[in-house]
Each structure stands twice: as structure tokens, then as C-alpha cells.
Amino acid sequence: MTSIGERLARKEDPRLLRGLGRFGDDQDRPGQLWMRVVRSPLAHGRLVSISKPEGAHVITAEDVPPGVRIPVRLKVQGIDLDDHLQPVLAADEVRYVGEPVAVVLADDPYEAEDLAELVQVDIEELPVTVDTADGTQAAEFELGYGDVEAAFGEAGHVVRIEFEVGRHSAVPLEPRALLADVDPASGALQIFGMTKVPVFNRDVLATMLGIDENLIHVHAMDAGGGFGVRGEFYPEDFLVPWLAWTLRRPVKWVEDRAEHLVAVNHSRQQKHVISAAFDNEGTLLGLKDDVLHDNGAYARTHGIIVPELTLAMLPGPYRVPAFHGRVRVMLTNKTPCGTYRAPGRFEGTSVREQLLDVAADQLGIDRVELRRKNLLTADELPHTRAMSTLGTDVVLDSGDYPGLLDKAMVEADRLGYLSRLESLRAQGHAAGLGVAMFLEKSGLGPQETADVTVSTSGAVRVHSGGTSLGQGIETILAQVTADALDIDPAVVTVINGDTVLQPFGGGSWASRSTVVGGSAVHRAAVAVRERAVRMASRMLEVAEEDLEIKAGMIGVRGAPGSSVSYADVAKACRPGSPYLGPDEPAGLTARRRFEVEHMTYPYGVHVALVDVDTGTGHVEVLRYLVAYEVGRAINPTLVEGQLLGGVAQGVGGALLEEFRYDEAGQPQAVTFMDYLMPTAAEVPRIDVLVAQDAPAPGNPLGVKGAGEGGLTAAGAVIAGAIRDALGLTGSVGRLPMTAERVRGLIEEGT
Amino acid sequence: MVKYDIPSSSERSEDKDTEWSVVKPAAFTYHRAYDVNDTIAQLAELGPDAKILAGGQSLVAMMNFRLARPSALVDITRIGGLDFLAKDAGGLRIGALTRHRTVETTKVDGFEVLSKAARWIGHYPIRCRGTFGGSIAHGDSTAEWCLLTVLLEAWIVLQGPRGRREVPATEFFHGFFMTAAEPDEMIVEVRFPRPAPHAALTEFSQRQGDFAVVAASARLDLAENEILTSRIVLGGVGPQPAVVDVDLAGQPANEETWRAAGEAAAAQVDPPSDGHGSGAYRKKLTATLVARALAEAAA
Structure with a gap:
């Protein structure tokens, strides 16, 4: 019996679909204080004074411990x-605009909001930098290999x-929310609402508060989407717990949408100048890119990983x-930036694929043929690039890139x-097809830890370091566990993101939960299975080699009826059991760690068909295909779901x-009337082809991460399709391709 | 450690249960009115900062952002008899509390443009709650009903402490969210004097259901393939619905006429720039949409 590969219904759904999920705002404590953040109304200035309204509890920088700053979570390229x-x-x-300058506490959120409005912030204005090029340079670095100058020197084209x-950035359905409370019995700070990297955030907070990390308990929660932005350590992640710890009162904060759009990490803003050198046959000789990256006002937890990944x-x-x-x-007077699903790859893929489209036209080669010609072949893998990213070497592990391109076409x-393209064109439509190929990365280590425990009823609990962001990771880990133990996944309960239950968790990000978290769970479950067989051999008085496991029963091969269940074994593992050795720990449980040095690299192809209204510039995406190689799909339905959401x-x-x-640095998109999320009407019909042709060699499950591949080439393929529809010879130049920009290209052409 | 004068949890947990206020607007008082005279009396008493609450689809959103801060709301949704479409001496009267959805689903001979245009208004839930009179009172220059009252030369019927009066729609909209209605007056109905069998409204927004970047409406009187009279009204090109000075009388009803009229209309407007489109783009949209509205009106 294997659960891997099954389209198992999500274990999360019975609670989520019945409104029984536990989200950030669902937690309350009697006597809690509500926090409201007072945010800067100006983009740059000297803070002169903050007036505190009569009777209001206002906390400013003077009140917080001096020098508390949010550290970088991922330091790379040795840059300080x-x-x-x-x-x-x-x-x-x-x-x-939006930078926290003070917080107000009140017994009621409405009162807190009213009081926050009365806080007068006096700011002496300073010159504002909005254009990236005019910003302060925070870092500069280079990556590469080979002799690029020679390649361009000998190039035919x-x-x-x-x-x-x-x-732009992630806008999860649920804005951020936090509740912190000190448990009088244990003396520990209880935190509800931290997601993504709870163990890391616990450690950061412990350092900031100067307390032992075990005095902080971050609880498992549901989250209405993460996508990179939710769960990073933000100012509020210090302020709420610190206030609760200091005041010995529960403190709650719930972000509203207007705050969210200026407070959480923005992402993506880059300007590239990219060139490719080809020989006369269209073979790539070299690639050069010069990138200006707008990081907003500060370096936050992601440091420079987005430009590095780019x-x-x-x-x-x-x-x-x-x-x-x-x-x-570059630093500018805008909201600071971090990762958003497919960080660096959405940007780089958009730019590179547009370059290849332009190159194909200039070289007079079909754009699919140009790609096929230059893709690494299966024989060339593994392929090492003399670069590092996220502290790992870039080793493209396995795959058949041209094979997937052909399959997709x-x-x-x-x-x-x-x-459809032909018939639209015959009817006079400005229709176009885009084709984009991309490489993803997933399964970042360095480690993940998991505990698997069988109870005396036969129920199995998994404590993983992943977090449930809505992606279905509980289901996936239950399938991995059920597969290793040869049991029904229905008896497996997965708890993610509780720092007491799993103090060594690495979190859910970078398409790592299934790859690294799943492999840790697999190892722990295999260890439990081995221990169960060992115990069963004592119970049944047969050699381990003579035992086999079938449908949750450990029995003697060839002797039906002579068997024990996992529940029986768990009972035999209780303290006082005659089957336990003198120093042998009780319980049918195992904690295992999976460590990995390199990432695994999924890859894919996007194909999109668009129809452009030449009168308004409106682009309708009619059809959209994602072909994606995931090595092995633990649950194909969930892989498909990840891809659809990404598109x-x-x-x-x-x-x-x-x-x-x-020009004054005032954000112009602070509501959903101005920040235009696609609705059901704008999202195309999506076709998905999940390929499992190239298992990852670096993990026991053979899996590659599926979290980001629906998004990675979307900018590239839609830009390519528009370019095709309009018959442009040059690049479309910029994303997003708003109707106004498309209409402009129709007039000007390039 | 910082100390604050905050009551300890044991002191305060007694007097308050865990019911929080989950509203967003600045403080206001709420009043309900049961007939038009009651509304007018309450508005007079509450002063000029009081506002009428009908469907709330624009006002409540603005209040939640604290962009609108009325001191009081007078809820008129329980007033009976203002939810109707009625044929009247060749024309049509629409009651102020008629929901957009009702207009959308009621076909009235000669006024098909109203039900067709209703599909451009927001999304289904918005159309089920928002009211005809509320949209006119709000006076958004891109609102479908504001454009069509001007296009069809309707009359806005107001009632106030000084009695009842009718204002031509062409004089009703004074600029961004400004109208001829006094703070103590209430729109009770809108009167369309004559049918417009050849009329259409079209618009463009990047996403379905958003406010129009530009909206164009057109009305024609046709004899065979010749245009007898024409009227074009635009939204999104200025602070109020803009009547285009293009007379197509005597011209043939064909694509070339529509295209040229679109160009002529675009040449007349000087639209503002904002995050949804530059003035230059709005001019291009004007040309496209006027031509499309005329073609649809003639069809």
C-alpha cells in the first residue's frame, strides 16, 4: 500500500471548509489590549515630535529598548x-510612508484606531528618493563564470x-495578526499568528528580549496564504510580544488591508540591461546582465537574496x-522589499525569455527552435555552475529540458x-502565442527535523517544522508517513509550526516543505517502522527478517494470523513493558533530521494564448498551459492547485x-481599487501537465518543490504573447503590461 | 522596563466581556427614517454633516477609509414606495430606492439602454444593494446612471423642507462628488421624459466591475440609415459627465461616421491623469469607446 501519488482529499479541508480553522484573528484572551500602529504619513523626514493624546497609551521609539533592529535572516555573498x-x-x-513610528494600546480595537488617529506626528520633511537609480546603494555584487568578454568578442550576433x-507583491487573503500572552503557570510567552519560520522568529525574539528561547512558545496556526511575505519578522513581531512580556497583559494586533499594502514586504522592482552573444547558428556563447534592484527603505529579513537569486x-x-x-x-523611500513567490526567478525569467524572443526574430530562427537548441540536454546533467546562491552551489541535478519543451508544445x-490562434488571426484579431521556459529551485536546507509517534490506539502524530499556509502540507506529510509505515493516512495527524512540539523546524518557504520537511518525516517514519519491527520480533518471537508489514499489521511472513498491529507495538513500548530493555526509552517514536547541501531544480514551460483589443489595449489571456517537472508528485491534485494559484x-x-x-513618495495603490488583483474574470482557463520524468537524486522521495512553478514564467510568457500579438520587433520593455502600456505599444511599435 | 498606567487584567476583565467593536469608520450617529418627510426633518435637525444612507455601496467604503466622515447617517432603506420603475406619459420614472439589479432585470420598451448598462455597475452583490438614487446623489463622474441621466436628459426629483423641485440632470452634477442637491434635500425619483430606443453605454476598466477609466454613452434618432439627431456623453474625462459637442445629424449611420465621431470627441476632451490612466490614454479610449457606443446604439 502506498499513499504517495494518491489524489487524497486534503486533511485540512474538514476544518477549513467548516469554518473551524484557527487563524490569527480567531484568538482572544480575556483582558487583552489591542495595538494599533501609527505609521508615517511622509516618505522621508526627521521625526521632530510625537504628541500623545490625553489618556492614551502611546509607545514610541523612546520606550523600546535602544538599538533594536530587525536582523537579516539569510546572509549571503558575505555582504554586511x-x-x-x-x-x-x-x-x-x-x-x-507606512513606517511604524508609534503604537497605541486600548481595550478595544476601535478605540485604539480612534486614538491612533489623534496622535500627531511632527515630521520635518527631507528630500524624497523615488527613482531607483537615485537611491542609496546598499550593496553591489557580481556573479558569473566563464570568459564573457571573449564570448561577446567572438559573437556573430x-x-x-x-x-x-x-x-508588486503577495497579497494573502488573511492580513497579518498576532496575539501574545504570558502564561502565568509556565512563565512562557505564548504567541499565536507567527507563520512560515516560527523557530527562527522565536530565536530572534528571544535575543531581542534577552530571554531563553524556551520561554517563548509559538503555536501552530492556520494561515490564509503566505507567498513569501507573511511570517517574516516585521516590527510588529517584536512590538506585540514585547508589550505582552513587559506589561504582563495579553496584546493583540490585527493588520487591516490598507496597512498591509504599505507594511508587508514589496517585491520584484528591478531594471535590467541584458545582452546575449550568439554564433551565426544561434548557439548561445555568453550572457550578461546589469541589474538595478529597488529594495525600498531598508534591508529586511531577506537581505539581498532576491537580487542574488535573480x-x-x-x-x-x-x-x-x-x-x-x-x-x-538601491535604497529608496518606499516600502522595504523581500521575497514574493518565485523571487528573482519571476524577474530573471521575464527578462531572459523576452531577450530570447527578440533574439529569435533577429536571428531568423523560430523561437521554440532557438530555445531547444540552447537547452541543456539530459546527458549534460548534473550540470554545475561556478556560482553559489543561498549559500549553496548551483548544481542542476536532473531532468530532460528539451523533452519537456517538446511535450508542452x-x-x-x-x-x-x-x-485557435490561427482562427483568431483569420478573423482579424491581434492574437498571440507566448512560449517561455524556466528553471526553478527548491528544497533549500540545511536541515529539517521531524518527529513521528505512534500512540497506543494506533494513531500517528507527526510534528514537523513546516507551517500550514494553506498549501496542504499536512496532507502531504500524512501521505509520506502513511507510505513509510504502510498504514492508512487517515490515522495520521500532522502538527506544523509549534515551536515546543518541534523546536528544530526550518519552516515553510523556498518550496522546501515537501522536499526537506517531507524527507525528514520520511526518515522519522522509517525509523519508527524499524523500531516497530524490532519490537514485533520480540513480541512474536521470530527474527526481524521473517516479518513483513501489510496494511498496518506486522506479521510473520507466510503465517497469517500471527501478527501485531502498530497499536499493539505502541502498548509494548510503554514503561514497564516486558518487551523493553533496561535502558531502552519508552514509546514508539522517532525524531530524525534530513540534511541537504544542494537544492533540487524543477523546471517548466508556460504557453499562453492572448487576444489584444487594439482599441483599448486590453489583454485577454484565453488559454494558459503550465508544464512542470516535479520529480514525483506526492499528491497530484495539490501540485496542480499550487500551479493554478501561481498562474x-x-x-x-x-x-x-x-x-x-x-514624486513625493506617496503610495498610489493603497486599496483594492488601485492595487489591481486579478479576479475570477481575469484569470484564464488553465491547463496543467505535471511531469514526473526526472526524480530528484538528492532526497529519498525523489521530489522537487512545486510551490512556485505556476508563477515563475507568467510574466515572460504573457509578455512574449503580447509581443507576438502586436508583431513587435523589439522588447515590450516593462511589466506589468497594463492596457495603457499595450495601447501605447500599438501606436508606437518597437 | 517601561511602566504604563494600564489597569491589570484582573481589574478590568469583570466589567467587559470579550465582544470587540469591529467597525472602522470615524464615529457617527445612526438614525432610521420611515418616510420622506421624516428623512427631511431628521436631516434638518442633524445639520449639514449628516448623510443619507441607502445601499451604502460607495458611502460605507469611503467611511471605512475615513475619507468620508459624516456626523450622522439617516437610513432610508425602510421607506416604502420608492422602489419602482413606472412608465409615465411616454417616459419612465425610477424610484430613488430602486436597486441596480432591479433596473438590470426589468426591460422597459424604449429604455433597454438602462438594463443593458446596469451590467457595467460593480459586481453582482453591489448591484443587489446599491440604489439608483444613491448613485445619482453620490455623483461619481464615471457612474453609469449619472451618464445616462445626462444622456437621456432626465430630471432629478428632489424633496426638501422647501418642497419638491426638479433639476435637469444636465445641471445636476457640479464636479467631483458635488451635486445640485442641498444637504437637507433627498432624491426621491428620476424622471426620463422620452424613450431612447437607439442608445448605448460602453466603458473600459482593466478588470471587470471596476470604475470605468472612460465611459461613453450615445443616443441616436435614426431614419433608415440616416442620423436625425445625436447625443454623446462621456464619463472619466472630467469632474462630471461631459456632453460632447458633436452633431451627427444628416450623416450616414456607418463605421466611418462612428470612427470620425470618436476622433472628434477625443479632440474635445482634456482628461485628467491618475493611477488608472493618463490623460493621453483617456483620449485614445474616448475615440475607441465613442465609436463603439455609437455603433451599438445604431444596431
């Missing part, structure tokens, strides 16, 4: 960002484009003999994409979503 870290409350200077990606992943699935990338990370044709977000970033600022 200490001068650019965000304070938890602005002390002397405000640097973006050099193709160069400029391309900008607009500032460069490290830029060569993608192609055979690029020489590569050089340079990035300058056959599938698109079979689904009628090409005939929806990608359509937003490609066509609609942008955080614009005016």
Missing part, C-alpha cells in the same frame, strides 16, 4: 547590511534589451558557457492553442498589479 536594518519604531528619521519589472538563476535551463551578472541594490497543439498571481504581476508612488 547592518547600516540598513529597520528599527522596530522609527527613532529619528522616517524613510517610507549580440542581442541587447532593457527590461523593467514593476513593484542573477544565480538567470542562465536558467540553458547551456550558457559564460555568464556575468552585476546587481546594485505537443500538448498545447493537442488542446487547440495553435488552431493567477502571475497574471496579476504580468498585467495588473503595481505599487506605484508619486
